[in-house]
Amino acid sequence: MNWQNDDRRKFIISSVQSVGLVATGGALLGGYVTKAKSSPLVLRPPAAINEEDFLTACVKCGLCAEACKNRDSNIDRSSGKHKEATLKIATAGDERLIGTPYFLPLEIPCFMCPDIPCVPVCPSGALDIKSVLNKKKELDINQAKMGLAVVDRESCIAYWGIQCDACYRACPLLDKAITLEYQKNERTGKHAYLLPIVHSDAxxxxxxxxxxxxxxKPAIFVLPLDIAKGRVGDHYVKGWDAKDQNRVKDAQILESKTGINKESALDYLNSKDEF
Amino acid sequence: MFLYFAANAYGWKIIEGTFGASVLFGKIPLADPYNIVQILATGFVVGVDVLIGGLIIIAFYALIGGRVFCSWVCPVNIVTDLANYLRRKLNLDSLETNYRFIKRNTRYWIAGIIILVSALTGVAAFEVFSPITIMQRGIIFGFGIGAAVLLAIFLFDLFGVKNGWCGHLCPLGATYSLIGSFGFIRVLHNHENCTNCMKCKIVCPENQVLHMINKESTSVTSGECTNCGRCIDVCDDNALKFELRRFIKKD
Incomplete structure (x- = not known):
């Protein structure tokens, strides 16, 4: 009978040990993974689905980055070889989820190839080709929403009154995504400000x-859409916009009553709580 | 591996991508089944190409049998084999340095817990630190600090547990063990020729699968066998060879 008891004890101990060690490892790994995916300031290839789903969906195959590098429009004319690509694959230490594609506009921006070579090669659904199709069901890079350019007025020299339209001229959607707004320069009294304005719809x-x-350090820079944009929410309705007004067509008035506080206002002032 | 590298460097179309998912001859999709399981665990349904690719890979390795991926395809093998080679040269095995505190079946536990962590965090958890894809991406796209993981595995295999990573911990190896349990190509032992020199057991990265050496004439049936063929190479007595698995037992 004794050896049976011993066996059972060993079995129970080793089971508890295994479960404990596995739980320890799982907790450590869970912490590390949570940290590894928390890098919101990252720009993804065109047609990328929202960041949280993207981190899940991407199988880290690198086909988009290879397509980006080996596209015909990326050949260096002097050497005849392919130049470095826009899309990079994150390695450890890049502070982005390892193996996923991203780009740094300041180093190499996206050149908006009309045939979008990076998107159709994606096997996993992390890059959704439907989001870059226009109404005629053709690939249209202008449908892409990789991020949104934001202008820092303090460091933009156009806001100082110096004439600079570098960003305006560089924009592939000239006069659509960035327009120049004219304003009178009161300081000199005879010059105009030419202020770059980014339009998020384009x-x-x-x-x-x-x-x-x-x-x-660039005064205009691209941020991920989630970060660059605010959100109004459903509470505000544009009463002057027939379509928006339509949202509250069937709205009903909900009346709620709150009773008047029975305590005197002075009680509140004389309470012992410190504010 | 070279074909993968050339796909990025020279634009060759033979095989492109990485083990996560790749394309053969620009048409046939291939994908890592363990990666797919992790992604499915997060609740995201991956693209059809990836699913088909995963099935092709599973079918291929299931048919061949054993962990052929581990011994013939996986790039980390270069690192761990070097560690193993140095272990033998430095005589580390004979000293009391072979800590056996990790069991062979730890990998199945790891493979399981990673699926669970994937489900909880919403990210394929093994791919975050997988030395296999780090090594492969390193070769194709250039190394980063990720190479530290490979160094860690090298040192662990050299000074820690013999065959520590591949033989005890790697969840991808565990996956292929399960897939390869039923395949056709197997190592066959001939008990009559065996002189019990034990060279095969020294060189085998998974020597628990060679339990039949000098005991009975049978084939290695465990899925943990990597079909690397090193035991056949070192055997001087013609007691080991590859064979097509016999599903009908001879009596």
Missing amino acids: CTGCGLCEQACVTE
Whole structure:
């Protein structure tokens, strides 16, 4: 009988040990993975689905980056070889989820190839080709939403009154994604400001403007859409817009009543709580 | 591996991508089944190409049998084999340095917990630090600090546990063990020729699968066998050879 008890004890101990060690490893790994995916400031290839799903979907095969590098329009005319590509594959230490594609506009922006070589090769669904098709079901890079260019007025020299339209000229959607707004320069009394204004409905986030910007650290730069944009929410309705007004067509009035506080206002002032 | 590298460097179309998913001859999709399981665990349904690719890979390795991926395809093999070679040269095996605190079946536990972590964090968890894809991407796209993982595995295999990574921990190896359990190509042992020199057991990275040496004439049936053929190479007595698995037993 004794040896049976011993066996059972050993079995229980080793089972508990295994479960414990596995749980330890799992907890460590879970922490590391959570940290590894928390890099919101990353620009993905065109047609990338939203960042959280993208991190899940991408199988890290690198086919998009290879297509980007080996495209015909990326050949260096003097050497005849392929230049370095826009799309990079994250390695450890890049502070981006390892193996996923991204680009740094300041180094190499997206050149907006009309045939979008990086998207159709994606096998996993992380790059959704439907999002870059126009109404005629043709590939249209202008549908891409990789990010949104943002202008820092303090460091943009156009806002100082100096004439600079580097970003405006660099933009592949000239006069659509960036327009110049004229304003009177009161300081000199005879000059105009030519202020770059980014339009989020047209901007694709390619980053050509960021690369073209003349300041030491670019005054115009691309941020991921989630970060660059705010959100109004459902509460506000444009009453002057018939379509928007339609949203509240069937709205009903909900009345709620709150009773008046029975306590005196002075009680509140004389309470012992410190504010 | 070279074909993968050339796909990026020279634009060759033979095989492109990485082990995560790749394309053969620009048409046939291939994909890593363990990666797919992790992604499915997060609740995301991957593209059809990847699923088909995964099935092709599973079918291929299931038919051949054993962990052929591990011994003939996996790039980390270069690192761990070097560690193993140095172990033998430095005589580290004979000293009391071979800590056996990790069991062979640890890998199955790891493979399981990674699926669970993938489901909880929403990211394919093994791919975050997988030395296999780090090594491969290193060769194709250039190394980063990720090479530290490979160094860690090298040192662990050299000074820690013999065949520590490939033989005890790697969840991808565990996956292929399960897939390869039923394949056709197997190592056959001939008990009559064996002189019990034990060279095969020294060189074998998974020597628990050679339990029949000098005991009975049978084939290696464990999926953990990598079909690397090193035992056949070192055998001086013609007691080991590859064979097509016999599913009908001779009595």
